[in-house]
Amino acid sequence: MSSSTNTPTHHTSTIGSIGTPSRRNTELALLVFAVVIPVFAYANVGLAINETVPPGLLSYGLGLALLAGVAHLVVRKFAPYADPLLLPLATLLNGLGLVIIWRLDQSKLLQSINQAGGSAPRQLMYTALGIALFVGVLVFLKDHRVLQRYTYISMVGALVLLLLPLVPGLGANIYGAKIWISVGSFTIQPGEFAKIVLAVFFAGYLMVKRDALALASRRFMGLYLPRGRDLGPILVVWAISILILVFETDLGTSLLFFGMFVIMLYVATERTSWIVFGLLMSAVGAVGVASFEPHIQTRVQAWLDPMREYQLSRAGTSDGIVHSEQAMQALWAFGSGGTLGTGLGQGHSELIRFAANSDFILATFGEELGLAGIMAVLVLYGLIVERGIRTALAARDPFGKLLAVGLSGGFALQVFVVAGGVMGLIPLTGMTMPFVAYGGSSVIANWVLISILIRISDTARRPAPAPAPNPDAEMTQVVRP
Amino acid sequence: MNKPLRRIALFCGLLVLALLIRDNWLQYVQADELRAAPANRRVAIERYATPRGDIIVDGNPITGSKKSEGSDFEYKRTYRNGPMWAPVTGYASQAFDASQLEKLEDGILTGNDDRLFFRNTLDMVTGKKKQGGNVVTTLNGAAQKAAFEGLGDKKGAVAAVDPQTGAILALASTPSYDPSTFAGNTDADAKAWNKLQKKSDPDDPMLNRALRETYPPGSTFKVVTAAAALENGLYSDADTKTDSPDPWTMPGTTTGLPNEGDLPCENATLRVALEVSCNTVFGKIGSDLGNDKMLEQAKKFGFGSEQFVPVRSTASVFSDGMNKSQTALSSIGQYNTATTPLQMAMVASAVANDGTLMKPYMVSELSTHNLDVIEKTEQRELSKPLSSQNAQILQSMMETVIKTGTGTKAQIPGVTVGGKTGTAQHGIDNSEKPYAWFISYARLSDGSSPVAVAVVVEDGSANRDDISGGGLAAPIARDVMKAVIDSKK
Numbered sequence: 001m002s003s004s005t006n007t008p009t010h011h012t013s014t015i016g017s018i019g020t021p022s023r024r025n026t027e028l029a030l031l032v033f034a035v036v037i038p039v040f041a042y043a044n045v046g047l048a049i050n051e052t053v054p055p056g057l058l059s060y061g062l063g064l065a066l067l068a069g070v071a072h073l074v075v076r077k078f079a080p081y082a083d084p085l086l087l088p089l090a091t092l093l094n095g096l097g098l099v100i101i102w103r104l105d106q107s108k109l110l111q112s113i114n115q116a117g118g119s120a121p122r123q124l125m126y127t128a129l130g131i132a133l134f135v136g137v138l139v140f141l142k143d144h145r146v147l148q149r150y151t152y153i154s155m156v157g158a159l160v161l162l163l164l165p166l167v168p169g170l171g172a173n174i175y176g177a178k179i180w181i182s183v184g185s186f187t188i189q190p191g192e193f194a195k196i197v198l199a200v201f202f203a204g205y206l207m208v209k210r211d212a213l214a215l216a217s218r219r220f221m222g223l224y225l226p227r228g229r230d231l232g233p234i235l236v237v238w239a240i241s242i243l244i245l246v247f248e249t250d251l252g253t254s255l256l257f258f259g260m261f262v263i264m265l266y267v268a269t270e271r272t273s274w275i276v277f278g279l280l281m282s283a284v285g286a287v288g289v290a291s292f293e294p295h296i297q298t299r300v301q302a303w304l305d306p307m308r309e310y311q312l313s314r315a316g317t318s319d320g321i322v323h324s325e326q327a328m329q330a331l332w333a334f335g336s337g338g339t340l341g342t343g344l345g346q347g348h349s350e351l352i353r354f355a356a357n358s359d360f361i362l363a364t365f366g367e368e369l370g371l372a373g374i375m376a377v378l379v380l381y382g383l384i385v386e387r388g389i390r391t392a393l394a395a396r397d398p399f400g401k402l403l404a405v406g407l408s409g410g411f412a413l414q415v416f417v418v419a420g421g422v423m424g425l426i427p428l429t430g431m432t433m434p435f436v437a438y439g440g441s442s443v444i445a446n447w448v449l450i451s452i453l454i455r456i457s458d459t460a461r462r463p464a465p466a467p468a469p470n471p472d473a474e475m476t477q478v479v480r481p
Numbered sequence: 482m483n484k485p486l487r488r489i490a491l492f493c494g495l496l497v498l499a500l501l502i503r504d505n506w507l508q509y510v511q512a513d514e515l516r517a518a519p520a521n522r523r524v525a526i527e528r529y530a531t532p533r534g535d536i537i538v539d540g541n542p543i544t545g546s547k548k549s550e551g552s553d554f555e556y557k558r559t560y561r562n563g564p565m566w567a568p569v570t571g572y573a574s575q576a577f578d579a580s581q582l583e584k585l586e587d588g589i590l591t592g593n594d595d596r597l598f599f600r601n602t603l604d605m606v607t608g609k610k611k612q613g614g615n616v617v618t619t620l621n622g623a624a625q626k627a628a629f630e631g632l633g634d635k636k637g638a639v640a641a642v643d644p645q646t647g648a649i650l651a652l653a654s655t656p657s658y659d660p661s662t663f664a665g666n667t668d669a670d671a672k673a674w675n676k677l678q679k680k681s682d683p684d685d686p687m688l689n690r691a692l693r694e695t696y697p698p699g700s701t702f703k704v705v706t707a708a709a710a711l712e713n714g715l716y717s718d719a720d721t722k723t724d725s726p727d728p729w730t731m732p733g734t735t736t737g738l739p740n741e742g743d744l745p746c747e748n749a750t751l752r753v754a755l756e757v758s759c760n761t762v763f764g765k766i767g768s769d770l771g772n773d774k775m776l777e778q779a780k781k782f783g784f785g786s787e788q789f790v791p792v793r794s795t796a797s798v799f800s801d802g803m804n805k806s807q808t809a810l811s812s813i814g815q816y817n818t819a820t821t822p823l824q825m826a827m828v829a830s831a832v833a834n835d836g837t838l839m840k841p842y843m844v845s846e847l848s849t850h851n852l853d854v855i856e857k858t859e860q861r862e863l864s865k866p867l868s869s870q871n872a873q874i875l876q877s878m879m880e881t882v883i884k885t886g887t888g889t890k891a892q893i894p895g896v897t898v899g900g901k902t903g904t905a906q907h908g909i910d911n912s913e914k915p916y917a918w919f920i921s922y923a924r925l926s927d928g929s930s931p932v933a934v935a936v937v938v939e940d941g942s943a944n945r946d947d948i949s950g951g952g953l954a955a956p957i958a959r960d961v962m963k964a965v966i967d968s969k970k
Contacts, residue, residue: 334512335507335512425499
């Protein structure tokens, strides 16, 4: 694993005592960019819309810088060997998201339908809360392996979180998906948190069962079929995903959980057959549900022919199905942006209406920053995923590896499902872009996700304790797992 | 576990790659198509983002633009004297698109036309807002006012052209509508729009009757028939007796073609026949010449083809493949014959212009907002339906109609007026009230003829016996001609 960092002396190799450089100063330098770029963008929006530098520029810039600074200091103190890219990437995305949400707050159209105004300050508050949790995780979770102890509690926790929206009186049906719970004046999307808790459960479970799953199997038609008792939990997860899909009409979350599970299973067992099983099962599930769930059927139709869906929505057809023009509006937003975009504040993506600052926020990026902006944002996401998988590669313990790959794989799937949906590559599923979209649960949960990745990467990159002096060093080869 | 990890990394890379490819497809390959899609509201937002250029009559704008509130459309169209000018301007509505001149010259009016590109770029550099160009019309404000007020509460239309150039001077249609009432994008605009639709208003106020409605022309069509008789050498003179029995039985039938009242139509001269409007004389001419020759003459006057002025007018109809008695009926403006008011104004103008029909047009030039000319409409001869000699014969006949015939109400002191009345029966067995028609032209002492006009009044409210071209329509035509002549002084 950490192969290149050793200093070979003669023919012996004492591993890790020199260790990876901490790279904290790199992180700080990158963070400066991650704060300065959104501040410039914020000024740009203000100039474009009101022709003045926005009055909140100083406080916004200081706020973002303060949050990033606190996060950096905590990383410096509690996770000094952590990957230096993760924090700046998350900060930059979050900062850009805040700018775009503020920009949509200024839209008169959205204000007139009560969908804007004050979203950006709330999002800034959620961000602060997210970074507080980030700090909490780094301070209190000294070693990610502690999480292994909570494998089965995690499973229960994830199930509870997932089922909460179905509890009468607690769940809230918003725009056709029952994935929220409302507490007082807040609505929380438990699925976002369940994502992390479930990854912990999968990692713990698979670490224990990986050998059984990988080896105790029969060969059948070129595939390794697992034993029934090992197959059980997988079937359970599949069933749960389908149930979520059916009862909460949440295609995105089911896809995310199932995909995350398949990825982790594959990494744990190193058996391609699991991928085949996974794909087969998800295909069966998806087709089965789509054949009788009108909500899903509409989504698929809107994907295949967004213009027809737009017209149905305009005509106000009374076939009992809620038709939405958003998919087509998003495509127009992207198209109108073109290669370089209209410039921040100068597009009209508010035509997407109520989901403009959440599910469809990427369309605003597309319209106002253009192809260039979207590619940059996608690359930022790609880098987070890449750093996550690198962390998994570097991690020394299987639990850490599985957890890191689960979290970053899930993150990649979420980005793909949301961006693909908004851009019309796949049917729309109604999830939010991590960090940029408006929504408290999403921002907070993703900051926790980043903090766990940082914790794992810190453990992985931390120099191994210097081995006890060994007189037989010449004779001994340390074989690493 | 590292081998599957690397594969997962590759898989995630492929996911991002798929997104990047899709985005390039969307924002590069398809961008222009999506950007310009008509349903993409940005197109309309752009259209109303700057004040629209104006439509100009007599040097003054009849349109305007004002800031609209509570909408993402910044400017809204306004109209001065909207109902009067609606048949000329059409409408430009934030919610309901645009029509007629507003639609046809949209590129100039919004400033998006390529011919305005240079000026817009210049404006952009100097920091000025983009402005649309202007459409300068040929209309005559006084004539339009006379036409619109003459029609008043009655249903009908007026078309007036300058015979020597083809320039349209008046284009009125009643009942009309005010395009200002639905120029915006609010509920009130939608309500106003719905109220004007034919399904909620049977009078169909948004129909441009001067260009888009065809009516049976009745006796006014006899001018075309007379022209056909002269052009085909059937008769060569206004004052030779015709071969016209009265009563006359239509060939192949036992039905007699009646005259309206006890008229001196037996073997009447063309002059007398036109003066008192003999059905027998002109019916027989049509039947004698036959369908083909009549159709050919009608086509020379513009029948059978749409006119683009540049607003499209409906093609007027003279049928093909009719037998002799049908041709006879069609030749006195009944049966299948149906014309637009513009078409009949063209007939009168060709006669007044010594037989030459000029192409009618209503836009004299397109200009930038500071009146630099971008494009000027050239006057063009459309056809020559009559020799000038025959045209003069026809002129003297039509002038008799005004002097002593059915059209005396169109007389203007000091001006030579030629015309023809018409009362067109329609409906099954003529059950509905007839249309009152009048076509005429004015000729000044210097021999020039500045105006030819066609008026149709489809008045459901008048007493049936009172409806006649001479009574209802001729005074309107007179006022329009007088307005044109006065404005020339």
